[in-house]
Every structure is written in structure tokens, then in C-alpha cells.
Amino acid sequence: MSAIEIVPIDRYLLLSTILFTIGVLGVLYRRNAIIIFMCIELMLNAVNLLLVAFSSYLSDSKGQVFVFFIMAVAAAEVAVGLAILMMVYRNSKSTDIDELNKLKW
Amino acid sequence: MAASITTNLFYLLSFLVIMFACMVVITKNPVHSVLYLVLTFFTIAGHYVLLNAQFLAAVHVIVYAGAIMVLFLFIIMMLNLNDDTEKHKSIWLKATATIASGALLVVLVGAVKGSAELKTTKIFDSKIGLIEELGKTLFTDFLLPFELSSILLLSAMVGAVMLGKKDSN
Numbered sequence: 212m213s214a215i216e217i218v219p220i221d222r223y224l225l226l227s228t229i230l231f232t233i234g235v236l237g238v239l240y241r242r243n244a245i246i247i248f249m250c251i252e253l254m255l256n257a258v259n260l261l262l263v264a265f266s267s268y269l270s271d272s273k274g275q276v277f278v279f280f281i282m283a284v285a286a287a288e289v290a291v292g293l294a295i296l297m298m299v300y301r302n303s304k305s306t307d308i309d310e311l312n313k314l315k316w
Numbered sequence: 317m318a319a320s321i322t323t324n325l326f327y328l329l330s331f332l333v334i335m336f337a338c339m340v341v342i343t344k345n346p347v348h349s350v351l352y353l354v355l356t357f358f359t360i361a362g363h364y365v366l367l368n369a370q371f372l373a374a375v376h377v378i379v380y381a382g383a384i385m386v387l388f389l390f391i392i393m394m395l396n397l398n399d400d401t402e403k404h405k406s407i408w409l410k411a412t413a414t415i416a417s418g419a420l421l422v423v424l425v426g427a428v429k430g431s432a433e434l435k436t437t438k439i440f441d442s443k444i445g446l447i448e449e450l451g452k453t454l455f456t457d458f459l460l461p462f463e464l465s466s467i468l469l470l471s472a473m474v475g476a477v478m479l480g481k482k483d484s485n
Contacts, residue, residue: 252353294475
């Protein structure tokens with residue numbers, strides 16, 4: 212028996228909201244740029260979970276196809292982002308975002 | 317009986333997802349953070365199985381836990397960040413971050429609770445999570461985005477190689 216027949220969709224909405232907020236908290240809380248990337252992945256996953264939940268509850272497979280596109284975008288984002296991070300580390304020997312303040316006013 | 321098992325499974329998985337996600341933020345060691353994120357992804361895949369999206373659960377484990385997290389671990393290994401080198405923010409900044417995200421949570425939950433009751437279909441089609449139905453949708457309604465995402469991945473690959481290359485001048 213699957214969850215869609217028993218668990219109300221509000222629970223999934225709540226779960227995704229909490230997961231998204233934890234991602235936001237991580238972005239604000241940490242200084243290491245890699246951890247910040249990981250928290251962005253967490254936020255993307257919260258949205259993915261919500262899309263899958265709506266797709267299942269509405270019996271429409273379009274939501275799940277959207278999740279594939281989000282996965283493709285996430286993979287591209289991580290590849291380019293980590294390459295940028297490598298460049299930053301090569302130049303400043305650190306991944307601390309507070310040291311990247313050359314553009315700060 | 318089956319109903320209560322599924323409900324309990326849902327609550328267990330939700331608890332694990334939130335706990336592991338919090339551990340990602342709290343743990344000081346970046347390697348531990350990555351490993352907790354892998355566990356988060358596995359529990360989210362469990363949620364997908366509960367939601368009758370079996371193919372997506374498999375793809376999720378392969379892409380996220382398999383590919384993206386290995387990339388993260390690889391970068392952490394290359395940059396040699398495996399010890400606790402991160403200087404932490406001041407307690408005031410941490411408190412501000414916690415309060416800000418807590419306020420965001422309150423706003424979002426309020427918006428969810430205040431919205432109209434969500435209509436769901438009465439008869440659930442358990443086949444939509446299977447590869448046949450997904451492939452039909454992907455290659456008919458979403459053919460153009462599918463092709464565009466291939467260009468996106470190609471350009472991301474080229475960009476990553478360009479950025480990762482050492483300067484040769």
C-alpha cells in the first residue's frame with residue numbers, strides 16, 4: 212500500500228518546507244563554500260520531493276519529468292560550481308566565503 | 317494493518333530526512349557533512365518509493381548519491397579539507413541566521429496552512445511512476461526541454477573543463 216492513499220498531502224508540503232528551510236539555514240550559517248553548495252542541493256531536493264508528491268497525488272506524470280530536468284540542472288550546476296571553487300582555492304588557498312570580499316563595497 | 321505500517325514508515329523517513337539534513341548543517345567536518353547528505357538522499361529516495369515513483373527513486377540514488385556526491389567528496393579530497401579547518405561565524409551571526417530561517421519557516425508554513433484545501437484525484441494511478449509512462453511524457457510533451465537540457469549539460473561540461481584547466485600562458 213502506498214503512502215498516497217493514506218498520508219494527506221499536507222504532510223509532504225510540511226516536510227518539503229522544513230527541508231527547504233534547513234537548506235536556507237545552512238547557506239546562512241556556514242562559511243565553507245562547499246557546504247553552502249551542499250545546502251543548495253538540499254533545497255533543490257526539497258522542491259523535487261514536493262514535485263513528486265504533487266505528481267503522485269494528482270496522478271500526472273509531468274511533475275516527475277520536471278524532476279528529471281531539475282536533476283540535470285543540478286548536475287550542471289555542481290560541475291561548474293565546483294570548477295569555480297577549484298579556481299578560487301587555487302588563487303586564495305581557501306574556500307572561506309568571507310575571504311572573497313574583493314567585490315565588496 | 318498495512319495502512320499503519322505505511323504511515324509509520326512515512327513518519328520514520330520524515331524524521332530521518334530532517335535529522336540528517338540538520339546534521340549536514342551542524343557537523344563541522346566537511347567529509348561528515350557529505351556523508352550525511354548521502355544519507356539524506358537515500359531517505360528521500362525512500363520517500364519516492366512510498367510515493368510510487370520507483371524509477372525516479374533509482375535515478376535519484378544513481379545521480380545524486382552516485383555522481384554528485386562523489387564529485388563533492390573528490391573536491392574535498394583534492395582541496396584537503398578533511399580536517400576541521402573552518403573558522404566559524406560569530407555567535408551573533410549564527411543567531412541571526414537561525415532567526416531568519418525560522419521566520420522563513422513560519423511564513424512558509426503559514427502560507428501552506430492558509431491556502432485552500434488541496435484537491436487530489438480520488439482514483440490513484442499507480443503506473444505513472446513507471447518508466448513507460450514517464451518516457452511517453454518525456455518524449456512527447458517535453459521533447460524540446462529534453463533536447464535543450466542536453467545542450468545545457470554539454471556546455472556545463474565544456475565550462476567545467478575550461479575552468480578546471482591550469483593556466484598555460
